[in-house]
Amino acid sequence: MKEKYPFNELEPKWQSYWDEKRLFHADLSNTEQKYYCLMMFPYPSGMLHVGHGRNYIIGDAVARYKKMRGLHVLTPMGWDAFGLPAENAAIKLGIHPRESTFSNIEVMKQQLRSWGCCYDWDREVTSCMPDYYRWTQWLFLKLFESGLAYKAEAPVNWCPSCATVLANEQVVDGACERCESTVEQKSLEQWFFRITAYAQRLVDDLDKLDGWPERVRTMQKNWIGRSEGAQIDFRLVQRDDGEKDPTSIISCFTTRVDTIYGCTYMVLAPEFKELRQMIRGLKTEEAVLQYVLDAAGRSNIERSSDSLEKTGVFTGRYVINRFNGETIPLWVADYVLMEYGTGAVMAVPAHDTRDWAFAKTFALPIRISIQNEDQSLDLQTMEDAYVEDGVVVGSGPFTGLTNREAIPKMAAYAEEHSFGGPKVHYRLRDWLISRQRYWGAPIPIVYCETCGTVPVPESQLPVLLPENVEFKPTGESPLRASAEFMNTTCPACGKPATRESDTMDTFVDSSWYFLRFLNARDETQAVDKTVCNNWLPVDQYIGGIEHAILHLLYARFFTKALHDADLIGFEEPFKHLFTQGMICKRSDKDSKLYKMSKSVGNVVSPEQLIEKYGADTVRVYTLFIGPPEKDAEWNDKSVEGAWRFLKRLWRIVYDHRDLLRSTAAAPVEPAAMEIPERDLYRKVHESIENITSDLDGAFHFNTAIAQIMELMNALDRLKIADDSSDSVKSVFRHAVDTVVLLASPFAPHIAEELWVELGHEDGILSAVWPVVDPDALHRETVEMVLQVNGKNRGKIEVSVNANTESLEEEALAHPSVLKWIDGKTVRKVIVVPGRLVNIAAS
RNA sequence: GGGCGAGUGGUGAAAUUGGUAUACACGCAGGAUUUAGGAUCCUGUGCCGCAAGGUGUGCGGGUUCGAGUCCCGCCUCGCCCACCA
Numbered sequence: 001m002k003e004k005y006p007f008n009e010l011e012p013k014w015q016s017y018w019d020e021k022r023l024f025h026a027d028l029s030n031t032e033q034k035y036y037c038l039m040m041f042p043y044p045s046g047m048l049h050v051g052h053g054r055n056y057i058i059g060d061a062v063a064r065y066k067k068m069r070g071l072h073v074l075t076p077m078g079w080d081a082f083g084l085p086a087e088n089a090a091i092k093l094g095i096h097p098r099e100s101t102f103s104n105i106e107v108m109k110q111q112l113r114s115w116g117c118c119y120d121w122d123r124e125v126t127s128c129m130p131d132y133y134r135w136t137q138w139l140f141l142k143l144f145e146s147g148l149a150y151k152a153e154a155p156v157n158w159c160p161s162c163a164t165v166l167a168n169e170q171v172v173d174g175a176c177e178r179c180e181s182t183v184e185q186k187s188l189e190q191w192f193f194r195i196t197a198y199a200q201r202l203v204d205d206l207d208k209l210d211g212w213p214e215r216v217r218t219m220q221k222n223w224i225g226r227s228e229g230a231q232i233d234f235r236l237v238q239r240d241d242g243e244k245d246p247t248s249i250i251s252c253f254t255t256r257v258d259t260i261y262g263c264t265y266m267v268l269a270p271e272f273k274e275l276r277q278m279i280r281g282l283k284t285e286e287a288v289l290q291y292v293l294d295a296a297g298r299s300n301i302e303r304s305s306d307s308l309e310k311t312g313v314f315t316g317r318y319v320i321n322r323f324n325g326e327t328i329p330l331w332v333a334d335y336v337l338m339e340y341g342t343g344a345v346m347a348v349p350a351h352d353t354r355d356w357a358f359a360k361t362f363a364l365p366i367r368i369s370i371q372n373e374d375q376s377l378d379l380q381t382m383e384d385a386y387v388e389d390g391v392v393v394g395s396g397p398f399t400g401l402t403n404r405e406a407i408p409k410m411a412a413y414a415e416e417h418s419f420g421g422p423k424v425h426y427r428l429r430d431w432l433i434s435r436q437r438y439w440g441a442p443i444p445i446v447y448c449e450t451c452g453t454v455p456v457p458e459s460q461l462p463v464l465l466p467e468n469v470e471f472k473p474t475g476e477s478p479l480r481a482s483a484e485f486m487n488t489t490c491p492a493c494g495k496p497a498t499r500e501s502d503t504m505d506t507f508v509d510s511s512w513y514f515l516r517f518l519n520a521r522d523e524t525q526a527v528d529k530t531v532c533n534n535w536l537p538v539d540q541y542i543g544g545i546e547h548a549i550l551h552l553l554y555a556r557f558f559t560k561a562l563h564d565a566d567l568i569g570f571e572e573p574f575k576h577l578f579t580q581g582m583i584c585k586r587s588d589k590d591s592k593l594y595k596m597s598k599s600v601g602n603v604v605s606p607e608q609l610i611e612k613y614g615a616d617t618v619r620v621y622t623l624f625i626g627p628p629e630k631d632a633e634w635n636d637k638s639v640e641g642a643w644r645f646l647k648r649l650w651r652i653v654y655d656h657r658d659l660l661r662s663t664a665a666a667p668v669e670p671a672a673m674e675i676p677e678r679d680l681y682r683k684v685h686e687s688i689e690n691i692t693s694d695l696d697g698a699f700h701f702n703t704a705i706a707q708i709m710e711l712m713n714a715l716d717r718l719k720i721a722d723d724s725s726d727s728v729k730s731v732f733r734h735a736v737d738t739v740v741l742l743a744s745p746f747a748p749h750i751a752e753e754l755w756v757e758l759g760h761e762d763g764i765l766s767a768v769w770p771v772v773d774p775d776a777l778h779r780e781t782v783e784m785v786l787q788v789n790g791k792n793r794g795k796i797e798v799s800v801n802a803n804t805e806s807l808e809e810e811a812l813a814h815p816s817v818l819k820w821i822d823g824k825t826v827r828k829v830i831v832v833p834g835r836l837v838n839i840a841a842s
Numbered sequence: 843g844g845g846c847g848a849g850u851g852g853u854g855a856a857a858u859u860g861g862u863a864u865a866c867a868c869g870c871a872g873g874a875u876u877u878a879g880g881a882u883c884c885u886g887u888g889c890c891g892c893a894a895g896g897u898g899u900g901c902g903g904g905u906u907c908g909a910g911u912c913c914c915g916c917c918u919c920g921c922c923c924a925c926c927a
Contacts, residue, residue, distance in 0.1 A: 004880095214846080214847095215846065215847075215921085215922085218845070218846060218922085219845095219846085219921095219922060219923085221845095222844095222845070222846095222922070222923055222924095223922090223923080225923085225926070227926075227927090229927080252927075253926095253927065254927060255926090255927065256927075267927095310925085333925095334925085335925045335927095336925080336927080337925075337926070337927090339926090340925095340926045340927075341926075341927060342927095344927095345927050346927080347927090348927095352927070353843085353925090354925050354927080355927085357925090358925095425926085425927095427923090427926065545921090548922085549922090612880070613880085624854090624855095624866085624867070625854070625855095626854060626855060627855085630848095631920090632854080633853095633854070635853080635854070635868075637853095637868060637869075638853085638854065638867070638868050638869090639868095640867095640868075641866090641867045641868055642867085643880090644867095644882095645867085647881095647882090651882095702854095702855075702856085702866085702867095703855095703856070703865085703866080705866080705867095706855090706856075706865065706866035706867075707865090707866080708866095709866055709867075710865075710866065713866090783862090784862095785861085785862045787861090787862085787907085787908075789907075789908085790861095790906095790907065790908045790909095791908095792862055795862085827907080828907055829907085830861090830907050830908075832861055832908095835861050835862080836861055836862070836908090838861080838907050838908060839907080840907040840908090841907095
């Protein structure tokens with residue numbers, strides 16, 4: 001009788017076994033062959049679906065494989081447990097965020113377990129627990145001490161419907177991610193981390209991260225947006241009515257200082273700080289103020305969508321271009337952005353498309369200062385700005401230089417004459433970490449009337465979140481509602497003082513959790529420098545591409561800042577990064593492909609699948625679905641393939657149980673084998689070789705599993721029976737052992753079960769990953785393809801030792817070749833040993 | 843507009859340095875076994891053609907004995923950034 005594959009019995013059994021054995025419990029004092037395998041810790045949102053599962057299944061397969069390769073694996077797990085969704089649920093349902101968070105954690109932990117994903121749970125961290133956020137606050141203070149945390153007034157995203165501030169990443173196309181209301185800009189006093197101080201190092205060190213996908217490095221580079229150019233100061237022409245100006249110079253940043261002799265006007269952003277005072281009392285005042293007001297009313301979406309039409313207004317003021325002493329008009333236009341550069345732009349319509357459009361609209365003068373190669377630029381015939389390289393013309397002492405030569409010379413000239421100089425500009429802004437919401441780590445700062453802004457002393461940490469607050473969306477931090485929390489005494493002078501009511505962005509929590517895993521229960525310090533230095537950087541980090549910029553950039557910044565504070569001895573947190581693709585599924589409604597998500601309603605619940613097929617099938621299918629770095633479409637039908645494969649694996653062991661158990665695995669000499677088992681033996685070792693290289697470095701799980709399937713097919717083809725020869729039996733036994741070992745990182749439950757069934761000691765992860773026997777790979781003969789003019793015309797079986805001349809001879813004498821070269825002249829014969837012979841004839 | 847990817851059967855996808863295009867799997871077709879299965883096994887399956895053969899990796903050229911792979915020019919799709927000075 002054939003036994004069915006009882007996944008629903010054996011999977012829970014082995015999961016309990018792994019729990020008991022504490023499978024991935026790591027002893028950190030042993031740093032030999034260390035391998036830190038980390039998956040991005042999840043936000044406890046509720047239930048995981050198979051799209052989330054990909055991340056953990058990949059990570060678990062890697063951890064298991066590395067362990068079998070003899071590495072000392074650390075693979076911890078935790079929870080990114082602060083955040084807005086829990087707070088919104090609290091507002092809606094009246095449940096404290098802590099409760100929903102912890103019950104979600106329980107569910108998700110159980111889900112991970114049911115997938116067979118194992119972690120060192122002794123090191124679990126939960127960012128919303130005081131034993132964690134105490135140290136998040138401590139790190140904030142460290143940054144504050146070194147001037148990397150500061151408070152300043154800044155515009156923030158405000159959702160009027162939710163009555164709360166939103167993070168940049170929660171604003172999608174100018175609208176609130178959840179309620180889709182248009183987001184407004186408000187100006188508030190906020191806490192920032194000075195990440196811009198690290199801009200250059202964050203760019204430079206990207207080049208060292210050769211274990212990262214090129215795509216992510218490029219995205220970070222673009223985000224930091226390093227731009228080399230010059231700062232040029234224009235002198236503001238004084239008012240003749242005696243009114244004082246707030247400033248006498250207006251600086252701008254430009255990457256094209258070479259075009260400055262073609263500058264015919266200057267433009268300010270509507271938000272330019274000193275603008276109001278500069279135009280006070282002028283005839284133009286009313287028009288300018290109206291324009292500024294209109295521009296403020298226009299959302300960012302509007303400002304960028306009608307990108308062709310330029311609007312603006314003349315301020316009534318003039319500035320002087322110090323290069324040529326020329327007086328040019330000063331305009332205001334919303335195509336100049338306050339967020340970038342200085343909020344002022346030198347306009348060169350002849351050599352900038354935006355300035356061109358603006359000058360054409362408002363009939364401003366245009367002047368060529370760069371000529372093209374054939375000197376053919378002419379304002380009469382030009383239809384757009386000329387932005388290419390060329391020769392500098394009409395530019396005083398710089399005339400005749402190429403524009404590339406002119407850039408450094410002109411910047412140096414400005415520097416010599418103290419009105420500017422070379423300047424590097426970054427697009428990166430400082431990191432706004434204040435959040436006016438409840439479910440986050442309180443910022444450990446106290447405001448005292450006498451002492452001002454005072455950091456909470458280390459001994460008073462953690463600053464605990466108050467319990468007795470309501471979560472009604474009032475627009476203020478809910479912490480303000482707690483008098484008990486807000487009213488305190490000044491740590492410096494002891495007088496009554498008020499606490500900071502904002503909490504920290506949850507990205508702060510996740511910027512250092514990978515360090516905390518190493519001393520998760522340590523009550524004396526945030527990070528353990530010695531252990532960190534031994535175990536970091538993380539050898540393999542695995543997570544979604546959606547974190548390519550924010551989390552990964554913040555974590556890199558934190559690592560550098562902590563390094564500079566002498567808390568750790570390394571500057572980059574993640575040596576190798578793997579970003580898996582998203583799992584998508586067609587929607588039932590419009591049959592379009594969407595990322596799997598609750599809101600689209602195309603989620604596949606792992607529970608149902610596990611019930612039907614078992615966790616190993618889900619794992620194998622998830623890994624087999626396609627290249628793991630690419631997005632993949634989930635197909636319920638295709639799960640069957642993985643399911644059949646495991647059933648076959650199960651059957652081959654159970655159908656031959658007695659034979660396998662009574663046979664020694666030690667293979668006989670390849671030379672003594674008959675052809676069928678010789679071929680299988682070779683196939684076994686070719687598989688080992690290919691699968692091992694598929695798993696080292698790049699993670700080619702899909703092809704690795706395909707190879708195991710091929711090996712299974714070869715196993716099935718070998719006719720085995722009780723009266724087979726010892727040689728056949730032992731090769732068969734060796735092959736079955738190997739298949740089970742090779743499959744174990746992907747389908748660990750069935751592998752554990754079959755491993756014991758095959759008579760081995762339990763605990764397949766302690767077994768050694770199969771090693772290639774070079775003798776097994778050896779072949780006596782090889783099949784070679786015969787081509788005539790590149791077209792396949794036949795095949796020959798030849799000795800691997802055959803020399804080129806004899807191969808050429810044999811090929812030319814082959815009937816199917818003769819047929820095709822008949823009547824033609826053989827011009828050339830190419831022999832590629834072990835592959836083909838190509839005959840060029842005409 | 844800028845940057846980066848990618849286009850291969852009905853489908854998901856393979857293919858070392860340029861060397862038999864479509865491995866592996868899904869689906870489909872035919873067959874075997876089964877009076878029952880959450881079935882299983884065998885055979886076939888790029889396209890045209892009865893066949894010989896031809897043809898075939900988004901399109902058009904090129905290099906080469908030989909191109910999915912290299913070069914030039916297009917087209918389409920995806921992602922990131924974007925009035926970035």
